[in-house]
Amino acid sequence: MEKTFDALLARMQELRDLGGLIGLATWDQETYLPPKAAESRAFQLSTLQGIHHERLVDPRLGELLDWAAGNKGLTDDQRAMARVLTEERNRAVKVPKALVQALAEAQSRGLVAWREARKQNRFAVFKPALERLLILRREQADAYGHDGERYDGLLEGYEPGMRVKRLTPVLGALRDNLIPLVAALQAAPRKVGDFFEGRRFDTETQWRFTLRLLGDMGFDLEAGRQDKSIHPFSSGQHPTDVRLTTDLEEGSLTALFSTLHEGGHGLYEQGFSAAHHRTPLANAPSMGLHESQSRMWENLVGRGRPFWTHYFPALREAFPQALAGVELDTFHSAINRVTPSFIRVEADEVTYNLHIVLRYELELLLIRDALPLDELPAAWNERMRRFLGVTPPDDTQGVLQDIHWAWGEFGYFPTYALGNLYAASLYRAAQRAVPQLEEGFARGELKPLRDWLRTHVHSEGHRQPAEELVRKVTGQGLTDVDFLAYLKSKFGALYGLSL
Amino acid sequence: MEKTFDALLARMQELRDLGGLIGLATWDQETYLPPKAAESRAFQLSTLQGIHHERLVDPRLGELLDWAAGNKGLTDDQRAMARVLTEERNRAVKVPKALVQALAEAQSRGLVAWREARKQNRFAVFKPALERLLILRREQADAYGHDGERYDGLLEGYEPGMRVKRLTPVLGALRDNLIPLVAALQAAPRKVGDFFEGRRFDTETQWRFTLRLLGDMGFDLEAGRQDKSIHPFSSGQHPTDVRLTTDLEEGSLTALFSTLHEGGHGLYEQGFSAAHHRTPLANAPSMGLHESQSRMWENLVGRGRPFWTHYFPALREAFPQALAGVELDTFHSAINRVTPSFIRVEADEVTYNLHIVLRYELELLLIRDALPLDELPAAWNERMRRFLGVTPPDDTQGVLQDIHWAWGEFGYFPTYALGNLYAASLYRAAQRAVPQLEEGFARGELKPLRDWLRTHVHSEGHRQPAEELVRKVTGQGLTDVDFLAYLKSKFGALYGLSL
Numbered sequence: 002m003e004k005t006f007d008a009l010l011a012r013m014q015e016l017r018d019l020g021g022l023i024g025l026a027t028w029d030q031e032t033y034l035p036p037k038a039a040e041s042r043a044f045q046l047s048t049l050q051g052i053h054h055e056r057l058v059d060p061r062l063g064e065l066l067d068w069a070a071g072n073k074g075l076t077d078d079q080r081a082m083a084r085v086l087t088e089e090r091n092r093a094v095k096v097p098k099a100l101v102q103a104l105a106e107a108q109s110r111g112l113v114a115w116r117e118a119r120k121q122n123r124f125a126v127f128k129p130a131l132e133r134l135l136i137l138r139r140e141q142a143d144a145y146g147h148d149g150e151r152y153d154g155l156l157e158g159y160e161p162g163m164r165v166k167r168l169t170p171v172l173g174a175l176r177d178n179l180i181p182l183v184a185a186l187q188a189a190p191r192k193v194g195d196f197f198e199g200r201r202f203d204t205e206t207q208w209r210f211t212l213r214l215l216g217d218m219g220f221d222l223e224a225g226r227q228d229k230s231i232h233p234f235s236s237g238q239h240p241t242d243v244r245l246t247t248d249l250e251e252g253s254l255t256a257l258f259s260t261l262h263e264g265g266h267g268l269y270e271q272g273f274s275a276a277h278h279r280t281p282l283a284n285a286p287s288m289g290l291h292e293s294q295s296r297m298w299e300n301l302v303g304r305g306r307p308f309w310t311h312y313f314p315a316l317r318e319a320f321p322q323a324l325a326g327v328e329l330d331t332f333h334s335a336i337n338r339v340t341p342s343f344i345r346v347e348a349d350e351v352t353y354n355l356h357i358v359l360r361y362e363l364e365l366l367l368i369r370d371a372l373p374l375d376e377l378p379a380a381w382n383e384r385m386r387r388f389l390g391v392t393p394p395d396d397t398q399g400v401l402q403d404i405h406w407a408w409g410e411f412g413y414f415p416t417y418a419l420g421n422l423y424a425a426s427l428y429r430a431a432q433r434a435v436p437q438l439e440e441g442f443a444r445g446e447l448k449p450l451r452d453w454l455r456t457h458v459h460s461e462g463h464r465q466p467a468e469e470l471v472r473k474v475t476g477q478g479l480t481d482v483d484f485l486a487y488l489k490s491k492f493g494a495l496y497g498l499s500l
Numbered sequence: 501m502e503k504t505f506d507a508l509l510a511r512m513q514e515l516r517d518l519g520g521l522i523g524l525a526t527w528d529q530e531t532y533l534p535p536k537a538a539e540s541r542a543f544q545l546s547t548l549q550g551i552h553h554e555r556l557v558d559p560r561l562g563e564l565l566d567w568a569a570g571n572k573g574l575t576d577d578q579r580a581m582a583r584v585l586t587e588e589r590n591r592a593v594k595v596p597k598a599l600v601q602a603l604a605e606a607q608s609r610g611l612v613a614w615r616e617a618r619k620q621n622r623f624a625v626f627k628p629a630l631e632r633l634l635i636l637r638r639e640q641a642d643a644y645g646h647d648g649e650r651y652d653g654l655l656e657g658y659e660p661g662m663r664v665k666r667l668t669p670v671l672g673a674l675r676d677n678l679i680p681l682v683a684a685l686q687a688a689p690r691k692v693g694d695f696f697e698g699r700r701f702d703t704e705t706q707w708r709f710t711l712r713l714l715g716d717m718g719f720d721l722e723a724g725r726q727d728k729s730i731h732p733f734s735s736g737q738h739p740t741d742v743r744l745t746t747d748l749e750e751g752s753l754t755a756l757f758s759t760l761h762e763g764g765h766g767l768y769e770q771g772f773s774a775a776h777h778r779t780p781l782a783n784a785p786s787m788g789l790h791e792s793q794s795r796m797w798e799n800l801v802g803r804g805r806p807f808w809t810h811y812f813p814a815l816r817e818a819f820p821q822a823l824a825g826v827e828l829d830t831f832h833s834a835i836n837r838v839t840p841s842f843i844r845v846e847a848d849e850v851t852y853n854l855h856i857v858l859r860y861e862l863e864l865l866l867i868r869d870a871l872p873l874d875e876l877p878a879a880w881n882e883r884m885r886r887f888l889g890v891t892p893p894d895d896t897q898g899v900l901q902d903i904h905w906a907w908g909e910f911g912y913f914p915t916y917a918l919g920n921l922y923a924a925s926l927y928r929a930a931q932r933a934v935p936q937l938e939e940g941f942a943r944g945e946l947k948p949l950r951d952w953l954r955t956h957v958h959s960e961g962h963r964q965p966a967e968e969l970v971r972k973v974t975g976q977g978l979t980d981v982d983f984l985a986y987l988k989s990k991f992g993a994l995y996g997l998s999l
Contacts (some may be wrong), residue, residue: 018547019541020522026530033532037723038741043521045737048517051552159924224536238544242537279543 002061006079007067012056013086014279019053021238028236028244032228047105047274050101052376054101055094057254068091078282086163095144100137100450106473107133108409115407118470124378124396127407137365142368149300152368155412158289160419162466165365167479175481176358180388182488182500185351186339187390196335197253200323202251204256210319211247211260214312217274218298220245220264220404226270233259235295237270240278241359254336258299266291266299268451272459285468288413293427294454300421301487302450307442309333337495343398351488354421355388360403360414368411392438423471427458430475468490501560505578508564511555512585513778518552520737527735527743531727539584546604553600556592565589577781580963584780588659592642599636606632607908616908623877623895626906631873633908634866641867651685651867654911658787659918661965664864667914672979674917675857679887681987682851683839683999688995695834696752699822701749703755709818710759717797718768718950719744719763730756734794738767739777753835757798764797764893765790767950771958786966787912791919792926793953799849799920799985800927801949803835804939813866836997840888842897853920854887858949859902859913867910922970924983927955929974959971 026049030042049384056062069075069083094215111130142154148403150165157163208229215227215248223244237243245494247256269291273283287289306329313332317324324332340348345356362382366372372380381400386392393399405413431453432438441449457474465473472478489500501508525548529550531800555561568574568582610629611754617626641653648840656662707925714726724742736742744762746755768790772782784790801807805828808815812831816823824833842857865871871879880899885891892898930952931937940948956973964972971977987999 014543015547016546022525022548025525025544026521028523029528033725033727035721035725035741037720038738039736040741041777042512045517045524046522048514049521180815222534224534226532226534228532239537239540241540242534280538340576389669 002064003218004065004068006069006075007201009069009083009279011061012065013281016053016086017239017281017283019049019056021242022050023053024236024238028238030234031230031234032246033424038295044276048466054093056067057090062086062090077405078276078464082280082282085284085463089281092145092158093220095146096141096254098143102141103445104137104141104375104409107137111407111409112404115401115404116181119397122395122397122401123474124400131291131406134406135370135411138409138411139368139370151363152412155368156415157412159416160467162230162286162468163287163289163415163419168361168419169365171326171357171422171479171481172205172361172418173414175354175422175484176388177480178485179351179355179358182492183339183355185498186351186492186496189498191495192499193334193338193495196331196338200319201251202254202323204251206319207249207254208247210251210316211256212356213315214260215245215264215267217266217445217447218264219448220267221271225267227260227263233263235263235266235270236491237267240273240275240283243267244272248260258303258336261303262295265295268454269294269459270299272451272455275460278460282462282464284463286465286466286470287414287419289419290423290458290467290470292416293423294458297424297428297454299440300315301424302442302447303332303489304336304350305439306333307439307441308447309336309491310443311445334402336496337492338490339496340390343385343391343393344402350421351492352389353441354418357414359384359388361367361418364406364411364414392411412472419467419479420477422481422484423467425487426471426475426477426480426482428487429483461479501563503564503567505568505574508561508568508582509779511558511561511564512581512780513592515555515585516550516738516778516780516782516829518548518555520625520741522548522552522708523735524735527737530729530731530733531745556589561585561589562593577775577963581776581781583778584783584962588738588780590680591644594645596639596643599639599643603633603636603640603908606636611903611907614900618896618900620901621894623899625872626900630905633905634869634873634910637908637910638869647793650679650691651753651864651911654867655914656911656941659966660784660786661967662788662914666670668864670921670978670980671857671860671914671917674853674983675887677980677984678850678857681984681991682838682840682854682888684997684999685850685991685995687839688997690834690994690996692994695830700750701753701819701822704819706748706753706755707746711754711813712814712964713756713759713772714744714763714766716756716944716946717763718891718947719766723770724766726759726762728846734765734769736763737767739770739772739774739782742766742865744768747833757802757835759800760802762792764794767797767953768793768958771950771954772961776961781961781963783962784966785962785964785969786918787915788918789922789957789966791915792922793957795919796923796927799963800923800948801941803832803942804938804990805832806938807946808832808835810847810944811941828936833994836991838991838995840890842884842890842892843876843901848954849920850991856913856917858883858887859904860917863905863910863913909933921978921980921983922966924986925970925974925976925979925981926953927986928982932996 026042026046034042066083066087068081070087098141107130111134114127114130136461138155139151142151145154145157147154153164154216156165156168210229212222212390215222224241225245225487227245227247229249230246231248233247235243236247245267247257247259247262247263269285273405277283309332313329337349340353341352342348345353348356359381362384363372363377367377377401378396382392385399431450435449435453439449458470461470468478493500522545525541533541565582565586568578569586574582606629607975610633613626614627617623638650639655641650644653644656646653652663655664688947697963714721723740724744726744726746728748729745730747732745732746732932734742744759744766746758746762748755768784776782808828808831812828816826836848838850840851841847844852847855858880860877861883864870866876877895877899881891884898930949934948934952937949957969960969967977993997
């Protein structure tokens with residue numbers, strides 16, 4: 002076999018093309034697939050994923066990667082490409098085929114059992130399937146390898162380089178800071194009511210507004226598109242083909258925030274360097290860093306006063322009846338209302354991370370086999386009381402609310418919190434670097450932020466681990482300092498408190 | 501390697517899944533792909549086609565097929581599956597990789613040169629690329645093998661089992677019958693003017709009408725969908741996922757006929773037997789037979805008086821202004837106006853096949869290397885005069901009008917004529933078999949025809965060659981008798997002639 006970088010590159014490109022096609026088939030499944038085609042699409046996706054796996058674990062790819070690892074003549078980028086693919090390949094090689102198949106089956110059963118458990122509103126119905134998934138995931142973590150902390154083996158798949166040892170103190174401190182903050186905001190004399198109750202927003206008008214926002218953010222609608230789906234998501238087949246979805250509801254404006262969120266992911270995907278296209282570098286280094294981009298646009302930009310200084314007049318014009326007589330201040334408070342609630346996906350910026358810490362603590366115990374499954378619902382509810390002061394009335398509004406565990410995803414939740422922390426630190430760096438950033442927002446100029454992110458974050462791709470990149474850009478690694486300062490400043494002002 | 505039918509079936513299923521994904525990526529390319537993603541999609545498609553080819557020519561698949569060919573214990577369907585795949589595989593194996601690559605490159609260059617030639621309106625600009633394509637296609641035909649008639653080697657790829665020896669006399673007789681028929685209709689005292697000139701049909705209303713037609717035909721919109729594209733096409737990813745497109749123009753009602761045409765293809769794809777899904781039998785035995793279904797619904801049903809007896813009142817209600825005061829007879833004549841014209845895709849039912857015979861005669865000469873390319877435009881125009889009495893004013897309206905040769909497709913055109921002939925014969929058999937078929941159309945009952953086709957044609961899949969299936973269903977093989985009888989009866993009545 003010829004050992005050249007071109008030969009290796011051809012294999013990288015083939016893998017990326019297959020990955021893009023998996024993305025397309027999945028996107029189509031959630032948008033345009035005819036209902037009766039669910040089974041045939043499952044077969045097609047399974048075939049495609051099987052071929053992707055087969056190409057990835059191909060011993061000849063391993064030989065090429067070994068050759069590249071020992072080759073001093075490669076450029077920095079070439080070495081980074083080989084390193085990232087080697088890491089991905091090593092993980093794929095370590096898991097025996099029987100375990101891959103057992104997991105796929107357990108995932109299907111997990112979803113079915115979870116749906117049934119939600120219908121019956123009884124965790125016990127889901128328990129056996131969850132037990133099986135945990136056994137297999139622990140086995141998988143052992144196959145990946147770890148230094149005694151199994152969870153690290155799983156976390157690595159979502160947040161390469163992150164470890165429990167580093168994550169637990171950060172999330173623990175975050176929790177200990179957020180609990181009193183939530184309590185203080187709840188006790189504040191200034192109250193924010195439920196603004197959206199009874200208001201109606203025409204969905205076609207919302208749709209046009211979301212497209213305007215995407216354009217203003219600098220999302221290239223000639224290198225991507227937006228469609229509708231039940232759950233919003235983003236999917237990058239290639240940096241020239243980035244697809245977002247949003248979910249339109251007449252009773253709220255969540256579509257706007259979904260679009261800003263998915264648009265943040267989309268800008269990341271569109272922003273990879275052309276030199277990295279069809280290579281392992283055209284990727285975020287971690288899920289957490291990807292999430293930092295969506296959370297930044299959704300919350301730090303899109304729930305900010307400067308943003309709405311510009312957009313609120315247009316919004317009121319778009320919805321003259323629903324927003325008749327509403328002032329900017331009222332609207333800005335309404336979209337930043339802090340309320341401890343049962344459901345993570347409906348949570349505000351302040352309480353959200355407590356939902357995440359709760360899940361992190363529990364799944365860490367589960368993977369360590371240190372929490373009997375029978376006690377899981379009680380452990381969930383006990384933390385809900387301790388963190389947020391509320392008790393879920395039933396399992397569906399408690400331990401059964403998320404699809405992640407039903408699908409056997411353990412290690413994914415903390416990336417949401419990392420996204421929030423990284424978002425605040427990167428945003429702070431952008432504020433320092435870009436003159437009059439928020440003054441620009443107030444004039445509808447969003448692109449300077451996109452341009453700064455493109456230069457400092459997106460175009461880097463997966464050249465270095467997430468935390469290393471963040472340290473390079475902000476001068477510090479993972480920290481909750483910027484995030485907490487942001488929350489205190491913003492919500493202190495909104496609730497009339499000095500925090 | 502384990503030699504069982506299940507092992508063979510798994511490979512068949514993988515190939516069909518890959519084929520379905522190629523279909524999806526191509527459908528997406530023509531409907532929703534962002535404009536800047538054209539290059540990345542081309543890479544993805546090329547990767548996928550490469551893997552499909554690699555799996556098809558895999559020697560282990562060859563061994564399994566050899567094993568199946570000698571195995572008496574297989575069912576009829578299993579033997580048919582193995583036979584169809586063996587034929588496909590044998591063709592793929594015979595073409596050297598270098599020729600495949602040379603052809604792919606020549607096709608790309610062909611398209612570019614053809615577009616430029618159309619822009620400049622000069623055949624000479626396209627000539628060198630066409631020359632190259634012809635050389636490579638002749639080489640490919642020789643690789644496939646033939647009995648002295650190279651064209652047969654290419655024809656086999658579109659119309660398995662058909663040969664020049666059989667086709668030439670049928671198309672020659674058709675031509676000799678059609679030329680005087682066209683002349684007679686042109687000379688008829690009753691004239692039909694250009695009905696659509698100046699009328700406007702709201703495209704959203706047209707869209708709704710096309711969906712109603714699809715539903716009435718029995719096209720399952722839960723196992724398929726319709727979208728918009730520049731050129732209408734149909735694409736079957738799987739019998740549960742059949743996608744049609746149509747093209748809406750305000751100045752005409754062509755979308756209705758496009759939908760009936762593509763819907764005819766779509767019913768075929770949805771009608772394959774569930775026992776054949778994901779196997780080589782879930783396929784039409786030839787392009788001509790597939791086309792018979794689209795032409796039947798577009799023309800024999802959709803331009804017929806019974807059909808419009810039911811639908812014209814609804815159409816007039818949908819377009820009250822454009823169709824104010826228009827009677828059924830006027831409309832029925834208008835959509836059946838016979839006019840010799842330069843452009844094939846705009847041709848009526850009577851003149852259409854003369855466009856096809858012209859192309860067949862020319863490409864047969866070209867593949868035989870019996871017509872110097874310099875003489876091609878003149879040979880085209882001479883036949884246009886002889887067949888239709890009109891002379892194209894320039895190359896763009898003559899020899900440069902179709903994309904097929906630009907893409908190196910020689911052998912495809914005759915399948916359009918075969919589709920028309922098979923359609924008439926199958927329709928006549930349906931009329932004999934289904935009581936009051938057209939009386940039902942006049943009440944909007946289209947499904948009895950679909951059901952008959954499903955039972956006798958669609959569900960057969962690729963169990964036997966096209967002509968064998970037609971003979972089984974109609975009692976006779978390929979013939980122009982039913983088609984000519986249909987034309988004479990229909991257009992005689994419309995033009996007040998006894999033909």
